[in-house]
Amino acid sequence: MxxxxxxxxxxxxxxxxxxxxxxxxxxxxxxxxxxxxxxxxxxxxxALIDNAFNHKQVACKTWARDQLYGSLGGKFDRLAILGGWYGVLAAMLLDDPRFEIGAIESIDIDPSVAAVAETLNAGANGRFKAVTGDMYRLDYAALAAGLIVNTSCEHIADLRGWLDLLPKGTNVLLQSNDYFGEPSHISCVESADAFERLARLATIKFSGALPMKNYTRFMLIGTV
Structure with a gap:
C-alpha cells in the first residue's frame, strides 16, 4: 500500500x-x-468516493453483478462500462472470483474521474483502463466489447438512438430509475415494462426492479 x-x-x-x-x-x-x-x-x-461507494450505490452494483453472472455467465474477454465514474463497478467485477474478465474499459465524459478510477483499480494487473470519452462519439465496432454496461440510462435523452450506435447483437446491461425529482434525470421510467418499451432490445435475458428508499432501480440485460 x-x-x-x-x-x-x-x-x-x-x-x-x-x-x-x-x-x-x-x-x-x-x-x-x-x-x-x-x-x-x-x-x-x-474525490466523492463516499458517495460512489455508499450503501445504495453498492446495492445497485451488486445487483447488477449478480444478475449479470446469472444471465450471461462470468467470462468476458473485454467489456466497456459507460459513465464509469470512479470505476467502482469495474472494481467489484474484477474482485469477484466468479468472473474471468480479460479487460475492462471505463469510459466517462468527465476528465477529472479517470485518475481516481485508475487509482481504485491499480491492483487489476493491467486489466483496467479509464478513458475520457463521449458515448455518442465512440467507435463501438473498434471497441470490440463483448458487453456494454450503462447504469445511468436516466441521463440519456434518446436511449434507443444511442443503442442504435452499437453493433447488432451486442450484449448490454442497462439500468435506469423512477427518480423523476432529480433535474438531471431526463429519461426516467415508471416500471421495468416501460424500460423495456423504451430500450426495444432484440432479446431480453433479464428484466427486473430493485426497490430503494426514495426510488426504484430498473435493469435490463440482453442484446441490441
Missing amino acids: TEATCPVGVEGDWRSRAFDLVRGIAAYDGCPLVGGLARVIAQHPE
Missing part, C-alpha cells in the same frame, strides 16, 4: 481516520477493492 499524508484540519482528520480504517480492513481481509478505496482516500481528497 502506498503511504500518503492526508490534508490537515477537520476534513483532513476525517480523511486520515477513514484512510487508516479502510487500510486496516484491507490488511485484515486482503481485499484489493478495499485497498483501492484506501488509496483513493489518501491520494484523491477531492
